[in-house]
Amino acid sequence: MKVYFWGSRGSLPSSVTYSAVKEKVRKALQAARGLDLSTDEKIDRFIDDFLPFSIKGTYGCNTPCVELRYGDHSGQYVICDAGTGLRDLGTHIIEHGKPGSANSPAVFHVFLSHLHWDHIQGFPFFTPAYLPGNVIHFYGFHKEMEQVFYSQQEYPNFPVSLKNMQSQKSFTLLEPGKVYEIAGLSVFGMRQKHPGDAYGLSFTADGKKVVYSTDSEHKKESQCKGYPLIKLYQNADLLIFDAQYSFAEAIYVKEDWGHSSNLMGVELSVRSGVKHLCMFHNEPTKNDATLEKMLDETKEYVEIFSPGYQLKIDIAYDGLELEV
DSSP: OEEEEEEOBOSSOOOOOHHHHHHHHHHHHHHTTTOOOOSHHHHHHHHHHHSOHHHHOOOOSOOOEEEEEOSSOTTEEEEEOOSTHHHHHHHHHHHHSOOOOSSSOOEEEEEOSOOOGGGTTTGGGOGGGGSTTOEEEEEESOTTHHHHHHHHTSTTTOSSOGGGSOSEEEEEEOOTTOOEEETTEEEEEEEESSTTOEEEEEEEETTEEEEEEOSOOOOGGGGSTTOTHHHHHTTOSEEEEEOOBOHHIIIIITTTSSOOBHHHHHHHHHHHTOSEEEEESBOTTOOHHHHHHHHHHHHHHHHHHSTTOOOEEEEOOTTOEEEO
């Protein structure tokens, strides 16, 4: 199974400003002083081998959208959340994938953690939804799911209503704790602490388990042995985890805002036997250098919390692909 991140920021899209790009260029040129960069090959080697990710790349701008790719499921797509990253996924499908048609439809399975705007705002710009014959199945745990998607595109919010998008659309209400077989995956969800409730989702196929757990706050009860979300995370090959805040922000300044921290991600991963932690729902006000520093600090914390525990750690960015 492969997991591709089309959108990784939380709460709202972030921008990469002129001054931020200028600073990246300045630092790259400083690092290049005295080096021989006379050929394109040498330039590429310098970028790949000498520059940190925060200078040569970016953690991205889009709000949550994650694609699960597995097996030979041509023309079927499994997607978690419909933030602004969904637009880029749609563009990619049109240009490189199977966009679908009336005679050969593409089928999209869209799982929704919850209905806050940053997790649905990309759908009006999802080009495959405008193509006749395509089928889009929405799955979620909120009874207002269909109403919210319709109202998002009602006048005067958007010029095209949901019913005028020519694809076929269905909305399926799921029950927490119940296992479903959907698109070749075993899927179940659990309620998480978040304003209005959000749901973590577990996807299993061919003995591999991916958990998508965004928009979740873990308070004192998370330290208890019987903490329910341990069951959701148990032995996950990959845990995509809401680490929007620092530990101090999560427990003091932004308590009850419904998000978690990098340190809590480590602790719950170790307790649950997780193999790979990917921090997600990145704070939109944190720049690339700050996120890179948080990644380094998180790796150091593993050795403090559980010396010797082999936990692979990443921070999600738009364009990241992980293989499970």
